[in-house]
Every structure is written in structure tokens, then in C-alpha cells.
Amino acid sequence: MKALPPNLMNLGVGLGFREQLRPMIATHDGEIDFYELIGDTLFDDFTLEETLRATAGRPVVCHFLAASLATAGPLDPEYLEGIKRVSRTTGCLWVSDHLAITSVFDHDIGHLTPPILDNSTLNMVADKIKRIQDVTGRIFLIENISYLFMPPGAEMSEADFLQRLCTMADCGLLLDLNNLHVNASNHDFNPYEFLMTLPLDRVLQVHIAGSAWSEDLLIDTHADPVPASVFELLGTVRARGGAGAVLLERDRNFPPDEELISELRKAREVWKSHAIGEHYSRDIDLVYPPADN
Amino acid sequence: MASQAMQKALARIYLDADLREKIVAHPSVLNDLRLGQADAEQLRAFVLANRRALDRFAEMIGRKRALRLASVFPISSRLLGADTWASVCKTALSTSASRTIDEVTLCAQVMNGLDNWRDLPPFRDLVTLEALKATVARLVAPEQQMFNSSENWRPKLNRSARIARLDFSPTAISAWASAGGVDHLDREPTPVLLHKRSGTYQTVQIATLRPLLAEVLMACDGHRMANEIALDYSRGRDELASGIREALQGYLELGVLSFEQEM
Numbered sequence: 001m002k003a004l005p006p007n008l009m010n011l012g013v014g015l016g017f018r019e020q021l022r023p024m025i026a027t028h029d030g031e032i033d034f035y036e037l038i039g040d041t042l043f044d045d046f047t048l049e050e051t052l053r054a055t056a057g058r059p060v061v062c063h064f065l066a067a068s069l070a071t072a073g074p075l076d077p078e079y080l081e082g083i084k085r086v087s088r089t090t091g092c093l094w095v096s097d098h099l100a101i102t103s104v105f106d107h108d109i110g111h112l113t114p115p116i117l118d119n120s121t122l123n124m125v126a127d128k129i130k131r132i133q134d135v136t137g138r139i140f141l142i143e144n145i146s147y148l149f150m151p152p153g154a155e156m157s158e159a160d161f162l163q164r165l166c167t168m169a170d171c172g173l174l175l176d177l178n179n180l181h182v183n184a185s186n187h188d189f190n191p192y193e194f195l196m197t198l199p200l201d202r203v204l205q206v207h208i209a210g211s212a213w214s215e216d217l218l219i220d221t222h223a224d225p226v227p228a229s230v231f232e233l234l235g236t237v238r239a240r241g242g243a244g245a246v247l248l249e250r251d252r253n254f255p256p257d258e259e260l261i262s263e264l265r266k267a268r269e270v271w272k273s274h275a276i277g278e279h280y281s282r283d284i285d286l287v288y289p290p291a292d293n
Numbered sequence: 294m295a296s297q298a299m300q301k302a303l304a305r306i307y308l309d310a311d312l313r314e315k316i317v318a319h320p321s322v323l324n325d326l327r328l329g330q331a332d333a334e335q336l337r338a339f340v341l342a343n344r345r346a347l348d349r350f351a352e353m354i355g356r357k358r359a360l361r362l363a364s365v366f367p368i369s370s371r372l373l374g375a376d377t378w379a380s381v382c383k384t385a386l387s388t389s390a391s392r393t394i395d396e397v398t399l400c401a402q403v404m405n406g407l408d409n410w411r412d413l414p415p416f417r418d419l420v421t422l423e424a425l426k427a428t429v430a431r432l433v434a435p436e437q438q439m440f441n442s443s444e445n446w447r448p449k450l451n452r453s454a455r456i457a458r459l460d461f462s463p464t465a466i467s468a469w470a471s472a473g474g475v476d477h478l479d480r481e482p483t484p485v486l487l488h489k490r491s492g493t494y495q496t497v498q499i500a501t502l503r504p505l506l507a508e509v510l511m512a513c514d515g516h517r518m519a520n521e522i523a524l525d526y527s528r529g530r531d532e533l534a535s536g537i538r539e540a541l542q543g544y545l546e547l548g549v550l551s552f553e554q555e556m
Contacts, residue, residue, distance in 0.1 A: 071296045104304040105297070113307060113356045116299070148346040150301055152335040218347060252360075 009204075010275075011059060011093070011245035013268045018132065018250070022054055031264050034059040035045055036247050039086045039095065040066055048089060048114075049177030060094040061245070063174075067132070068102040069125045069142075084106060087136040092206065095132065096141035096174045099125065099162065114147040117154040117161045122168065128170035141174035141204055142166070144184045146220040150212065158183075159197035164282045166202045173198065176207040177233040178249075185218040195236060201240030208234060208267060209249040223253035228261050231270050236276035244270050294295040302336055306347065308354065313347060316340045358382075393446070446552040448541050449515030454488035454549045456507055486510065488549045509537055513550055 013035025015021065025032065035055045039062040042048040051061075053248060064083060067075065087095050100112040115121050129140045142159065156164070168172055175198070184191035210224030210230070226248070237243045246267045250260060305312055305326075313320040316337055323333040340347065359382045363370040370378040450456075452485050460480050484507035487499050502510070503528060512522050527534035544550045 031543050101304075104300045109304055109307060109354070111350075113303070113350075148350050149339075149343040152339040153299070167309055167335065214349075217346075219353070 009244040011205075013264055013271055014061075014248070015216070015264065016247060016251075017051060017055060017060075017077035017097055018065075018247045020254050021250070021260075024260060025054060028085075028257060029058070029204050031261055032058065034061065034093075034245065034247075035250075037086075037090060037092070038064050039064040039083060040049075042086045042090070043082050048086070051058045052090060060092050061091050061247075062087055062090055062095045063143075064095065064097040065112075066102045066108075067128070068095040068100070068104075069097060069128050070099065070101045070121055071104055072124070072165055073105070074129050075131060078100045080100050080132065082133045083132060092138065094172065095138045096143055096205070097275055098143045098145050099165070100145045104106060112163045113172065116151050117156050117158060119155055122156075122161060122164055126165055127200065129165070129171045133169075133171065138167070138205070139172050142169075143170040143174040144176055144183075146176075146179040148217065157197070158266050159194045163197055163199055164290075166199050171202075174205045174207065175203045177211040177230045177237070177238060178207060178226070179213055179224075179277040180213050180233060181230050182218045182220045182221055191233060191235065195240075197234070200237055200240045200242040203237055205245040205247060206234060206237060206243045206291065207247050207249050208263075221253075222249050222251035224240065225255075225259070226266075231266060235270050235274040238271055239276060241276055279280075296328075298327045299336070299344070300416065302328060302332075304335070306340060310348070313340055313344065317344070324433050332537045335453050342381075365491055371435050373404060434556060447517060448513040448545065448550045448552050450510055450513045451549055451551050454486065456502070456510060457485050457487060459485055486549065488547070506540060509540070510544070510549070513541070515552075 013031075014034035014036055015025070015032045017025070017037050017182055025035075037055070037060050062083075067079060067083070069075075083095060086092075086108055090261075095197060098112050099115060101115055102109055102112055115125070125142075129142065133140050142162065144162060150158075162173060165171070178193060180191050183189075184194065209220065209222045210225050210226050211218050212221045212224045213219070234243060234246065244249045248260070248263055248267060254260075306316070312322070320333075320337055323337060326333070326336075326338065359379070363378065364380055411468040427449060460482060482504075484504060485499055486502050486507075487497055489497050509522060509526050512526070520539055523534040523537040523541070526537055541550060545552060
């Protein structure tokens with residue numbers, strides 16, 4: 001077992017890189033400790049080079065959207081090759097994707113959908129994560145999604161599934177606090193009880209973002225301000241040894257720079273004030289830096 | 294593991310409003326989904342308990358796809374205006390809602406949806422034109438393929454590629470746009486290729502084809518050998534046959550074609 005390098009445990013407050021945010025990034029780079037790149041947009045050399053140029057000098061992590069880890073069957077070998085190539089070219093600190101199904105065999109669903117939370121899915125997803133970690137030489141973080149329904153056939157709760165998955169795959173957790181907030185609102189459960197089930201010391205990164213009500217449902221929009229309840233969840237996770245990296249996601253409805261800066265500063269304030277220490281060990285067998293680099 | 298049949302059934306239920314209705318009204322439709330009795334009953338109970346959430350989810354997917362389409366065709370969507378563009382997308386999305394569909398097919402349907410604006414032919418070709426610009430900006434490195442022969446393979450048009458036909462030439466429409474519009478625009482049937490590289494996310498590429506090349510690509514059914522296709526379409530001209538073989542390899546590297554290796 002290896003301890004996580006201290007710099008990775010306290011990466012700071014970052015921003016999800018989006019083309020529309022380039023001007024803001026160029027002006028306010030000092031407010032941003034790291035960037036999260038959407039790996040799926042970097043499969044072509046042109047975009048990859050342009051993106052790396054824009055984020056030069058800052059650590060990056062790579063977030064993928066379409067590995068569809070919970071789809072029955074093996075990983076798409078070409079997609080896996082893409083993850084490998086992007087992760088190595090960017091020199092990212094870790095890679096992540098969702099506990100979700102985005103495609104089934106020949107067809108794109110076009111959105112993240114929840115998996116059937118049974119033991120066989122658990123084993124299969126764990127094997128796929130191990131494979132990604134082997135191929136990329138980087139730790140993998142699994143992210144919780146927001147959902148309007150859960151498919152039938154579940155044998156355990158989402159929190160139990162994530163906890164067991166992290167242990168089985170020896171991976172980290174990318175805890176999307178907005179998704180947790182949205183799910184807790186829509187499905188009427190206590191998000192703090194959910195947090196207590198998770199191995200919070202494996203939460204290397206959290207996502208914070210905004211949501212909006214649509215009739216009686218709270219929708220994970222990534223287009224609205226981060227609500228206070230999400231910052232409160234951040235404080236709790238941070239105080240219990242997680243959230244070494246906090247990432248603000250904004251995909252649409254981009255506000256003036258000042259508003260995003262304000263959210264980054266608010267996140268930093270919570271992140272700093274709830275820190276429990278500079279260094280602590282983690283029970284993660286991390287392969288970092290990659291053996292071949 | 295959740296069975297493949299179950300996952301397929303769920304994917305269809307997420308996207309297909311008609312199927313959801315049928316499952317509620319006529320449970321026998323579940324027999325067509327190749328599920329066991331227990332799974333079928335579980336699935337029907339799931340649909341009954343989550344009808345509203347499933348409808349909302351389908352709406353979300355529709356909106357997301359419309360946004361994606363607007364990002365693939367930014368100029369066209371702006372020029373057509375929000376209402377017309379929404380109408381075009383709605384036509385495509387309502388068709389695609391009845392089954393699972395990939396983004397390439399969806400783009401092809403948007404282009405077909407533009408057929409309804411026959412009196413506005415420039416827009417239809419503008420879609421192609423701006424997508425061509427995107428293609429030029431996004432030239433990709435050839436993939437490393439386990440390809441070890443120039444001739445003994447059976448090319449097959451990839452599932453993420455489609456060939457469509459436009460009524461007007463993008464070149465003509467470009468001239469039309471530069472001139473600020475003219476009274477008359479000749480129809481000039483033009484085949485176009487839409488494709489998405491395997492593993493990429495939401496980036497559909499579009500390119501015009503010469504008619505002969507369109508015919509060649511449509512002949513790539515995974516059964517006929519590359520050499521056989523090249524000879525058939527070269528009409529006895531060795532140089533042309535060689536060009537066709539090279540073009541097929543080029544499309545293989547771009548992910549437009551996959552292949553069946555000769556045993």
C-alpha cells in the first residue's frame with residue numbers, strides 16, 4: 001500500500017475547463033489551483049493541444065463521460081485506448097468517470113443513467129476500474145450521478161455500492177455534492193446519513209455545481225449558482241478527511257467572471273476552514289507517478 | 294450481472310414513450326423484449342411506479358440532444374431562428390424518441406428535417422458547409438489499427454457513419470451566400486458523409502463525397518473484399534482501382550469503415 005502524495009491530498013479549488021471560460025481563465029488564473037478537463041473532448045490532437053496551452057502551468061485531472069462502466073460487457077477497447085492516451089498526454093493526476101450507463105451495445109442513450117445496484121454489477125464495474133487503473137497508471141475516481149429513478153433489481157443502496165466498489169477496485173471517489181443534494185431532495189433522504197456510509201477518506205475530489213427546480217423536481221443543471229446546502233456538505237466532507245480537491249462545474253448560462261470568482265473564493269474559504277490537517281495517510285494503493293513516465 | 298436483455302429493455306424504455314404506454318396498457322408487449330417472466334414483471338412494475346419520472350427523463354434527453362445539435366450546427370440554428378430550429382430539431386427528436394439512436398443518425402435526421410424548408414434550400418447546404426469547417430478544424434490523427442494488409446479485407450461501413458444526399462452543392466451555396474443571394478440556385482445532387490469516430494463524444498463530422506466514392510462506400514457491406522469493390526467500381530481502370538483501395542484504407546483510419554479480415 002502506498003500513501004497518497006501530500007500535494008494530491010490538498011490540491012485546492014479548481015474549475016472545470018470549458019471553451020466559453022477561456023477569457024475568464026486567462027484573466028483570473030491565479031484564483032484556480034487546478035483544472036478538470038473533459039477527456040472525451042480531447043480525443044483529437046487539435047483540441048488537446050489547444051486545451052493544454054490554455055491550462056499550462058496548472059495541474060489537471062481528466063474527467064470522462066462515456067465509459068459506461070455499468071453496461072454489461074467489456075469496456076470499449078477504443079475508448080479505453082482514448083483514456084490511456086489522453087491521461088498520459090495531459091499528465092493528469094487522476095482520471096474519473098461516472099457510476100452509470102450511457103450506452104447499451106450499439107446505441108447511445110445520450111445521458112447518464114443509473115445502473116442496477118446488484119452484486120454482479122459491482123464485481124463487473126470493479127474489474128473495469130482496475131483495468132483502467134492498470135492501463136493508465138493513474139488512480140481512478142468513481143462519481144455518483146443524479147437520477148430521477150432507480151432501475152429495478154437493486155441488492156444494496158447507492159452508498160453501500162460506492163463504499164464496496166472503492167474497496168474492491170481500490171479506487172477513489174469523486175463525490176458530486178450537487179448530485180447528492182439533488183437526489184436527497186428528489187428522493188427524500190438525508191444526505192448526511194449518505195455521507196456517513198461513504199469512505200470519505202477516499203473522496204479525493206468533489207464536484208460542486210448549481211441546480212434548479214423544474215416543477216416539483218430539482219434538476220442538476222450546472223447552469224445555476226451553487227446553493228448554500230452544497231457548501232455545507234462540502235464542509236462536512238472536508239472536516240472528515242475528504243475533498244482534497246474541490247471542483248466548480250459550470251456548463252451553461254455563464255455568469256460574469258466576478259460571480260464565478262466569488263463561488264471559487266467561497267469554496268476555498270470552506271475548504272480551508274474545515275481542513276483537518278495537512279497530511280494524513282490513505283488506504284489506497286496508488287500508482288503515481290506512472291511507472292513509464 | 295444485470296442481463297444484457299434487461300439493459301437493452303431499460304434503454305428502450307427510457308427513450309421510447311410509445312413503448313412505455315404499451316407496457317402499461319398491453320403487458321404482452323414485454324414478451325418482445327426477450328426477458329424472463331420475473332424480469333418482465335419487475336420491469337412493468339418499474340414503469341408503473343416511475344411513469345412521470347421516466348417522461349421527465351425523456352424530456353431531459355430531448356433537450357440535451359437539441360443543445361448538442363445546435364452546437365454541431367451553430368450558424369444554421371442562428372440563421373433559421375430559434376423557432377424554426379426548434380421545429381427542425383423537434384422533427385428529428387420525435388422520430389428518434391421511438392428508438393435508441395446514435396448522434397450521427399440524429400444529425401442525419403436533422404438534415405432530413407430540413408427537407409421541409411424546400412423554399413429555403415440554402416439553409417440545408419449551410420448545415421453541411423459549416424460542418425465541413427468543423428471537420429477541417431478537427432482533423433484527427435489516424436488511429437493505430439490492427440490492419441495488416443492492403444487488399445485482403447472486407448470493408449464495412451461503420452455503424453457510426455451514414456451517407457446522406459443533399460439537393461444542392463455546398464460549393465454552390467457558398468457562392469450563393471458570398472453573392473448575397475441570387476434569384477436562382479440550380480439543384481445539384483450531392484452525397485455527404487456523416488460520421489463520428491468511435492470513442493469520441495458528440496462530435497459529428499460531415500464531408501461531401503464524389504458520387505463514385507459514395508457508391509463505393511455504400512458497397513462496403515462487410516461481405517465483399519476491398520479489392521473486389523475497387524475492381525467493380527474502377528470500370529477497368531487500374532489507376533482508379535488503386536485510388537479506391539487507398540481511399541478505403543483512408544476511411545478505415547478515420548473510423549468510417551471497420552473491416553472483416555479475410556481468413
